[in-house]
Amino acid sequence: MDLPRTASPLFATADPALLDVLQPLAAGAGVTAVVAGDVGEALRRWSTAPLVVVGADLVAALAAAAPARREHAHVATLGEAWQHDDLFRSAVAVGATSVVELPRSSGWLSEELADLVDPHAGRGVVIGVVGGSGGAGATTLACALGQAAGRAGPALVVDADTHGPGVDRVLGLDDLGGIHWDDLRVGAGRLSAASLREAVPRRHGVGALTWATGDTATLPASTLQEAVAAAQRGHGAVVVDLPRGPSGCVEEVVGRCDLLLVVVRPSLAGVASAVRLAAAWPRGARAGLVLRRVPRAIAPDEVAAAVGLPVLAEMGDQRGVEEAVELGLGPLRSARGPLARAVAVLLAEAADPARAA
Ligand SMILES: Nc1ncnc2c1ncn2[C@@H]1O[C@H](COP(=O)(O)OP(=O)(O)OP(=O)(O)O)[C@@H](O)[C@H]1O
Ligand SMILES: [Mg+2]
Incomplete structure (x- = not known):
């Protein structure tokens, strides 16, 4: 920053x-x-x-x-x-x-x-995460990235997927008070980096911006845009959980991303979905794939060739993710394990592509 x-x-x-x-x-x-x-x-x-x-x-x-x-x-x-x-x-x-x-x-x-x-004002790294297919692990990865980044400085996970579980729930922040999307009035003008950082629910450095329970209103592109811009000014890292379906609101945010991650299950169906998603996805950001490990997986170089994006990390299943989320601890429980290793590689890649493995 x-x-x-x-x-x-x-x-x-x-x-x-x-x-x-x-x-x-x-x-x-x-x-x-x-x-x-x-x-x-x-x-x-x-x-x-x-x-x-x-x-x-x-x-x-x-x-x-x-x-x-x-x-x-x-x-x-x-x-x-x-x-x-x-x-x-x-x-x-x-x-x-x-x-x-x-x-x-x-x-x-x-x-x-x-x-x-604002002592934190600057320009944090922005990472977009999208699933190549349903249930690929995008929200889990987005929250894990936020947790890891939050240890180094303020981080924010921004929920842009109205059909997701709510990143506050996944991070175990839903018991805390704080603002949600409906508090960020459309056209309210510039949002200060500090007000956003201090107003969202936050614990251990990571905050969440999402919908309030029961609110299913669509997210205006301008609100998302404004929030990501303010978040970027006031956080070291901003991770956006992006929707897979067609949504007019993501284009501008994708353009702002330092790195866009597509989480892919390298099965036939998973890769086929990722190919379709990548073809329809807005261009602009540097993008790469995160491969989950599946039985009889398609080889990483074949997945990369089919989707047209490089593989940045491969990730075996992390034991205990669901239990940790249910306990309100967030998906990232230890500095070891497949999730933590993938997250470390991806944060390094986002911050400095030349330095990443
Ligand atoms: N790295 C991982 N290791 C083990 N389990 C995982 C991992 N990532 C995700 N999961 C599990 O897979 C399921 C789907 O994960 P998640 O909700 O993150 O996927 P998604 O891509 O965001 O799905 P959606 O299409 O609904 O947005 C969850 O039960 C989650 O606990
Ligand atoms: Mg999701």
């Missing part, structure tokens, strides 16, 4: 009414902003501030000075943006990624500010 960013954000505005809204947001997020009341001062701090908010009052003048492109630049206005002539044109010219209407979007901006002081 990146080093923590602790520098002060820049508020480039000479509008006292706007500052009256911005300053409390910064204070609430635990950051102290530097205020630049003119273009010269704003330009001096433009490239070094971790985040810049340009007031509608200064944005046209700043645009005329053509500042260098930078990330995390936003334009803020009191009231509605359309009331200002050419605000969007100037916002684009300064390279702003958003125009924030205050106080309406205060929540969004405070989350953005809060990420600046």
